[in-house]
Amino acid sequence: xxxxxxxxxxxxxxxxxxxxxxxxxxxxxxxxxxxxxxxxxxxxxxxxxxxxxxxxxxxxxxxxxxxxxxxxxxxxxxxxxxxxxxxxxxxxxxxxxxxxxxxxxxxxxxxxxxxxxxxxxxxxxxxxxxxxxxxxxxxxxxxxxxxxxxxxxxxxxxxxxxxxxxxxxxxxxxxxxxxxxxxxxxxxxxxxxxxxxxxxxxxxxxxxxxxxxxxxxxxxxxxxxxxxxxxxxxxxxxxxxxxxxxxxxxxxxxxxxxxxxxxxxxxxxxxxxxxxxxxxxx
Amino acid sequence: xxxxxxxxxxxxxxxxxxxxxxxxxxxxxxxxxxxxxxxxxxxxxxxxxxxxxxxxxxxxxxxxxxxxxxxxxxxxxxxxxxxxxxxxxxxxxxxxxxxxxxxxxxxxxxxxxxxxxxxxxxxxxxxxxxxxxxxxxxxxxxxxxxxxxxxxxxxxxxxxxxxxxxxxxxxxxxxxxxxxxxxxxxxxxxxxxxxxxxxxxxxxxxxxxxxxxxxxxxxxxxxxxxxxxxxxxxxxxxxxxxxxxxxxxxx
Ligand SMILES: Nc1ncnc2c1ncn2[C@@H]1O[C@H](COP(=O)(O)OP(=O)(O)OP(=O)(O)O)[C@@H](O)[C@H]1O
Ligand SMILES: [Mg+2]
Numbered sequence: 123x124x125x126x127x128x129x130x131x132x133x134x135x136x137x138x139x140x141x142x143x144x145x146x147x148x149x150x151x152x153x154x155x156x157x158x159x160x161x162x163x164x165x166x167x168x169x170x171x172x173x174x175x176x177x178x179x180x181x182x183x184x185x186x187x188x189x190x191x192x193x194x195x196x197x198x199x200x201x202x203x204x205x206x207x208x209x210x211x212x213x214x215x216x217x218x219x220x221x222x223x224x225x226x227x228x229x230x231x232x233x234x235x236x237x238x239x240x241x242x243x244x245x246x247x248x249x250x251x252x253x254x255x256x257x258x259x260x261x262x263x264x265x266x267x268x269x270x271x272x273x274x275x276x277x278x279x280x281x282x283x284x285x286x287x288x289x290x291x292x293x294x295x296x297x298x299x300x301x302x303x304x305x306x307x308x309x310x311x312x313x314x315x316x317x318x319x320x321x322x323x324x325x326x327x328x329x330x331x332x333x334x335x336x337x338x339x340x341x342x343x344x345x346x347x348x349x350x351x352x353x354x355x356x357x358x359x360x361x362x363x364x365x366x367x368x369x370x371x372x373x374x375x376x377x378x379x380x381x382x383x384x385x386x387x388x389x390x391x392x393x394x395x396x397x398x399x400x401x402x403x404x
Numbered sequence: 405x406x407x408x409x410x411x412x413x414x415x416x417x418x419x420x421x422x423x424x425x426x427x428x429x430x431x432x433x434x435x436x437x438x439x440x441x442x443x444x445x446x447x448x449x450x451x452x453x454x455x456x457x458x459x460x461x462x463x464x465x466x467x468x469x470x471x472x473x474x475x476x477x478x479x480x481x482x483x484x485x486x487x488x489x490x491x492x493x494x495x496x497x498x499x500x501x502x503x504x505x506x507x508x509x510x511x512x513x514x515x516x517x518x519x520x521x522x523x524x525x526x527x528x529x530x531x532x533x534x535x536x537x538x539x540x541x542x543x544x545x546x547x548x549x550x551x552x553x554x555x556x557x558x559x560x561x562x563x564x565x566x567x568x569x570x571x572x573x574x575x576x577x578x579x580x581x582x583x584x585x586x587x588x589x590x591x592x593x594x595x596x597x598x599x600x601x602x603x604x605x606x607x608x609x610x611x612x613x614x615x616x617x618x619x620x621x622x623x624x625x626x627x628x629x630x631x632x633x634x635x636x637x638x639x640x641x642x643x644x645x646x647x648x649x650x651x652x653x654x655x
Binding site: 192195196197215216217218219220221222223225227229231240241243244245247248250295296299305 | 550552553555556557558559560561562563566570571574575577
């Protein structure tokens with residue numbers, strides 16, 4: 123199924139995105155329909171994500187953060203509005219995206235290495251020009267495993283790994299094909315505090331090296347402040363963008379900076395913004 | 405004793421004990437041999453009729469395995485279809501469940517009407533009993549695919565066919581192999597039922613003939629053979645399952 127999935131239908135008039143805009147979301151609403159009952163998950167969300175930056179979405183549970191990620195990835199289509207990635211309207215699953223979730227779903231019958239190579243196998247089968255030469259696969263996988271502290275784990279089985287190690291493998295799988303867009307849905311939520319902070323630093327390091335655009339969904343406000351250049355605070359369902367914060371901590375960021383006056387004030391502000399809408403849900 | 409050996413030895417000890425009780429109860433309670441023969445008598449008859457028993461056992465085995473093989477083929481196909489397509493699931497699953505609730509023994513006379521007495525009804529009954537567990541398990545394996553995994557692959561440009569091949573099929577294999585041991589037992593039941601009613605060969609036939617001759621020892625001999633074959637068939641496929649899906653058990 124190699125058909126073109128992204129094309130701009132004539133009736134959608136998007137403003138020509140600046141060269142710096144990786145993702146443009148215009149007036150997007152989304153309704154889930156189950157047994158004829160309509161649940162509005164997102165209402166009129168508009169924003170732009172600048173290439174090479176990471177944005178974070180925070181907000182109460184059920185406010186539509188995961189739905190927004192699926193919309194960006196093209197896994198579901200907006201009920202209203204449109205999304206453009208690299209200036210093209212998203213009309214089906216994108217092809218150059220890496221995704222990682224809270225649950226690091228690895229294939230138990232494949233070794234760590236073979237799990238990592240799965241994206242490359244797909245690219246090669248589809249004769250995607252981005253697929254590197256077969257001879258380079260092992261090297262690339264090993265290098266990536268090295269950066270997440272799993273050097274030498276290539277031939278281990280997923281079941282032999284701890285939860286944090288699996289999570290790191292899942293992150294590597296999202297990065298192995300060097301995607302332009304990385305979508306992360308609470309990827310560090312099940313990790314212990316120390317591993318989580320290591321993963322933040324790793325994420326920052328990879329982003330500075332590779333210049334991908336990152337979209338992070340998280341419940342951890344410190345995580346959002348550490349990783350994102352822009353944080354969107356969403357209101358309870360239907361999800362809307364309630365507040366936007368620019369994070370101006372200088373790069374490369376350090377964990378120390380999270381204790382700065384600026385960071386603590388920001389975290390406090392966001393907490394106050396999320397709390398009332400939590401109450402509204404309950 | 406290692407736990408593994410224990411699991412092997414304990415049932416054998418109990419089994420041996422039961423046979424011993426049986427052996428002693430028959431003369432002690434003065435039960436007539438024609439009602440309930442002692443196990444030793446049954447074994448003696450089995451040794452005397454070893455040739456015919458082997459012939460009929462082979463026949464039952466072959467009909468069972470042919471029916472079973474056909475059931476695995478169709479079961480896989482149906483399971484993949486139902487698991488991969490929501491439309492096929494909605495259309496076929498209720499029919500499948502409805503079909504499975506028909507007592508298959510009731511179908512045998514129909515099969516005899518169409519195909520006459522012989523091996524064909526036995527193969528078909530075996531097939532009818534065996535394909536359901538295969539189809540359901542395969543469909544289940546595909547239907548419970550983690551959404552996250554599918555999403556990860558879809559955003560790489562993977563087609564539904566690729567997701568099916570790379571993830572769906574291997575993920576379903578443990579369930580598929582688990583269903584084989586159930587299916588082979590069902591096929592065995594099916595072919596023996598059909599043989600007792602309408603055949604001129606097979607252990608089922610042998611037992612039916614022995615019963616009508618009041619040859620109780622031979623009838624029991626047939627039962628022993630069936631028990632041994634049933635356990636062996638189940639055992640073989642259970643072993644294959646363990647061998648192939650080691651990862652699913654190691655969790
Ligand atoms: N498949 C679905 N069918 C129907 N409603 C759904 C479905 N998935 C999500 N929803 C609803 O849409 C809303 C947004 O869900 P979503 O998963 O996007 O929230 P979230 O912000 O990611 O929440 P969390 O922080 O708990 O992960 C919720 O009200 C949820 O009940
Ligand atoms: Mg979510």
